[in-house]
Each structure stands twice: as C-alpha cells, then as structure tokens.
Amino acid sequence: MSEVQKNWNNKLIDFHGRCRAAGLKMTPQRVAVFKALIGTDKHPTAEDVYRDVRLEMPNISLDTVNRTLLTLVEIGAAFVVEGTGQPRRYDGGMDDHQHFRCLKCGKIVDFHYEPYDNIDVPAAIGHYTVLRKTVYFEGYCDACTHDN
Amino acid sequence: MSEVQKNWNNKLIDFHGRCRAAGLKMTPQRVAVFKALIGTDKHPTAEDVYRDVRLEMPNISLDTVNRTLLTLVEIGAAFVVEGTGQPRRYDGGMDDHQHFRCLKCGKIVDFHYEPYDNIDVPAAIGHYTVLRKTVYFEGYCDACTHDN
DNA sequence: TTGACAAATAGTTTTAAATCCTATTTAGTA
DNA sequence: TACTAAATAGGATTTAAAACTATTTGTCAA
Numbered sequence A, B: 001m002s003e004v005q006k007n008w009n010n011k012l013i014d015f016h017g018r019c020r021a022a023g024l025k026m027t028p029q030r031v032a033v034f035k036a037l038i039g040t041d042k043h044p045t046a047e048d049v050y051r052d053v054r055l056e057m058p059n060i061s062l063d064t065v066n067r068t069l070l071t072l073v074e075i076g077a078a079f080v081v082e083g084t085g086q087p088r089r090y091d092g093g094m095d096d097h098q099h100f101r102c103l104k105c106g107k108i109v110d111f112h113y114e115p116y117d118n119i120d121v122p123a124a125i126g127h128y129t130v131l132r133k134t135v136y137f138e139g140y141c142d143a144c145t146h147d148n
Numbered sequence C: 001t002t003g004a005c006a007a008a009t010a011g012t013t014t015t016a017a018a019t020c021c022t023a024t025t026t027a028g029t030a
Numbered sequence D: 001t002a003c004t005a006a007a008t009a010g011g012a013t014t015t016a017a018a019a020c021t022a023t024t025t026g027t028c029a030a
Helices: A003-022 A028-038 A046-054 A062-074 A142-146 B003-022 B028-038 B046-054 B062-074 B142-146
Strands: A098-102 A108-111 A129-140 B098-102 B108-111 B129-140
Touching (some): A003 A028, A028 A046, A028 A062, B003 B028
Parallel strands (some): A098 A129, B098 B129
Antiparallel strands (some): A098 A108, A129 B129
C-alpha cells in the first residue's frame, strides 16, 4: 500500500473513531462528504462538496452536505477556514499550513512555516479541549498592495 | 487629558490618516461607526453597531453601517473576528488579545498571552503588506467538554 | 469662498447561504 | 430479525449581506 493510501486509511479510521466517540452513525453520506473533503487540497465550499459528492451519490441533498460539514467541524474532523465567510470554506485538515488572506480581494494564500505547526497553548485556556491551533495573517496581497 | 482619552485620540488620528491614505472621505457616518466600534470591548455585529450609532444619528441606514464596517476592514482599521460568521462579529482593535472559540456552542473566549502579541512574519509572505497577525484556538469549552 | 464633481448615503429591493421542517428511510443493537 | 433513535431528502423559510438608484455631501481647485 502506498504512503498516500496509508495516510488516507488512517484518516478514515480516525474519522470512524471520532464518530463512535460522539455516538454518530456511519452513514454513506457522511463518509462520502468526508472523503470529498480530504480528497482535495482546495478549500471547498458546501456547494463544491455537494457537486463533488453528487457524482457518486446523485440523490444526496444540499442540506445533508451542509449538516454533515457542520457535524465534521463539531467533532474536529474538519475546520472552517478563517476569514469573513460567505460562503464558508472548509478544510479537511490537509498537511500543516497557514493562511494569509487579502483584505481587499479576499484571496487566500497558503504558506507553511514550521514553527507555527505546533505552538503552545497558554495556561489560561489549558483546561479547554483544544482541537486546533491556528496562526493567521491578513493584509494586502501583491496586486492589491500596488494598485493603490 | 487622561490616558484613555489620549488613546482614543490617537485612534481617531490614525483612522483619519488611513482614510486619507486610501482616498476616503471623512463622513460623519464613518466616524460614528468607527467610534462605536472602538468604544466597546465586545465583538459587536453590524446590527449591534447600527443600534448603537442610531442613538446619536437616528437616520443612518443599516446598509451604511454594513458598508462602513467592510470599509474599515479593508483599510485595516477594524477586523472580523475569526469563526464561522453569520452574523459577522467585528473587532475595533482593542488591546492585544487572542480568541478561543468553542466548536459546539460557538462561545468566544478572550484571553491574553503576551508571546502571541507580536509573532514574526515568515519570509514566504514577507513581501505582502501584513496588517494583522492572529493566533486563534478552537475546541470545546468546559461546559461542552463535559456534557458529552 | 464658492462651485463642480466624485464619492457616499438612505431607503428599499434582491440575493444567496444556511437553517428549519416533516415525512420517510436507515444504521446500530438487542 | 425487528426495533428505535438518528439521519436523510426535498422543499420552504430565514436572515445577513449586497445591490440598486435617486439624492446628498465632502473635497479640492479656482
């Protein structure tokens, strides 16, 4: 089995575990949405995922996709990309990376800076269950910096 | 003049400068929205700001508040609080702090951890104009951690 | 100081994402 | 295999945000 397949398998096993822990059923729809999400390196919207999943499961409803994405977020199996939303963009927890977002054009730039992969949690919130730690920058991209 | 008033004055001067730099007019509505935003330590929605501003300026329209808030964000005079939005919550750049957000109940907890006040910008995005650097955590708050 | 003009606003309508609703189906398990 | 709580499909509803247009208002140059 290739490394990629192993990684994939691990994610599905992890997902299975999270669902059990939360008392959630393993429906085909849920699995399909999850697969669609981790199968892309983009930050898809609910519509994007809907379009994708329907190729294999033509009857799934948009509401189910929306509901499922929310559920994934609630159990920490996916996250919403920072930013002002509308539509929300989801992130299936691909490899470590951070985001820069342009305040003018809304473009999201992925980058990776290792020191940010695992920053420490301050004592003040140490008693919470922390599922995700994010470092995030905002400003103007090159184009928007220059076009005044 | 008190420290608080000085701080306020500085913010208004900074705001004035940002508007000039961006070629924006100093309208009473714009100033009122900005003042309402920096005058609170909450993270108000557009509706909250609207309600607040109308006390002094009863004819201002909700659209103007929305538009103005977006404008403030674009010039870096305000920011949208991380999270899944709807309604968006704005932040007038009060004193340094970070956010923890509960993935179940949506509660936002402010905390302050000095090392995060001024993290460094990686070279990869060094050529962008960085206006805001954010460290942000997600997970379950105490109540949601325990109630299964 | 005034006049011209681009920019901003009020008020309303429109849009679109997300959520809600209900009858039906299904996964988990006893 | 049958039961039950949970999940889904499909459509209706909600609601924040954006779009539209006539009118008003800062800003800057003369």
